[in-house]
Amino acid sequence: MHGLVDLRLVSRSIVFDIRYATPCNFTGKVLYPAPLCFLQEAVARRLDKVQQALRKRGLGLKVFDGYRPLSVTKIFWEILPDPRYCADPAKGSRHNRGASVDATLVDLAGIELLMPSEYDEMGERAHLRYQGGPEEALFNRKRLQEAMLGAGFTNWEEEWWHFDDPDWEKYPVLDLSFEQL
Numbered sequence: 001m002h003g004l005v006d007l008r009l010v011s012r013s014i015v016f017d018i019r020y021a022t023p024c025n026f027t028g029k030v031l032y033p034a035p036l037c038f039l040q041e042a043v044a045r046r047l048d049k050v051q052q053a054l055r056k057r058g059l060g061l062k063v064f065d066g067y068r069p070l071s072v073t074k075i076f077w078e079i080l081p082d083p084r085y086c087a088d089p090a091k092g093s094r095h096n097r098g099a100s101v102d103a104t105l106v107d108l109a110g111i112e113l114l115m116p117s118e119y120d121e122m123g124e125r126a127h128l129r130y131q132g133g134p135e136e137a138l139f140n141r142k143r144l145q146e147a148m149l150g151a152g153f154t155n156w157e158e159e160w161w162h163f164d165d166p167d168w169e170k171y172p173v174l175d176l177s178f179e180q181l
Contacts, residue, residue, distance in 0.1 A: 002098070002174055002181070003040050003098070004038040004039065004174075004181055005040075005041045005044050006036060006181075007038065008037070010041075010044040010045060010047075010048050011047060011051050014051050015061065015063070016063055017062055017063070017064055018032060018036065018064065019064050019065065020065060020068070020072065021033070021034055025120055026079070031075065032072075033177075033178050037063050037067070038066055038067040038178075038181055039101060040098040040099055042165065043165040046151055046152060046153070046165060047061070047063075047101055047151075049151050050148060050150075050153075053147060054105070055108075058108055059106065059113075059143070059147075060105070060107075060110070061104070061105065061106065062104050062106045062110070063101060063102065063103045064104070065102040066095070066098065066101050067098040067174070067181075068093065069096070069176060070089060070096045071175055073092065073095070074089040077089050085122045092173030094168045097168055097172065097173055098171060098174065099164060099167070099171050100162060100164045100165070101162075102161045102163075103161060104161055113143075114134060114136050114140055115140055115144075115161075116130055116132070116133045116138060117130075117133075117160070126158060127159075128141075128145070128155065128157050144161075145160070148163045153165060
């Protein structure tokens with residue numbers, strides 16, 4: 001059993017913008033057959049706790065990606081074989097395990113808050129150590145980090161939006177299509 005659940009069934013107030021179900025991503029291709037987000041059940045429940053805490057502060061989460069089939073990771077690697085931004089498919093990624101989520105902050109109307117870079121931007125502005133750009137963007141990135149890290153997630157240094165469950169290693173690398181889930 002893979003243990004993946006549809007995040008919509010766990011947290012109904014999260015906003016979704018599953019970019020790999022559209023051509024609006026760094027590949028320029030539709031890679032998912034539907035705009036769905038699957039995560040390991042424990043990861044989805046942890047993320048829902050973040051969402052509930054943020055709602056009390058007038059904020060919320062927008063999720064761009066969760067579980068990613070290994071076959072999609074292979075496409076990423078063919079386009080951009082850079083381990084800072086794409087996982088080597090020989091090892092698999094934390095997304096392939098359903099233990100990672102790509103997310104940003106929104107207000108209660110679902111409008112994204114300003115961040116230092118766009119989602120899926122491969123470069124310095126996406127890095128956590130980047131200190132340029134508007135103060136508002138840096139403040140919002142800090143609020144996102146505090147909310148996610150406060151719930152036990154860890155962060156990838158090169159992508160402000162990428163968060164891993166601390167137990168990601170206990171889940172197997174999967175290559176299940178969305179139709180198999």
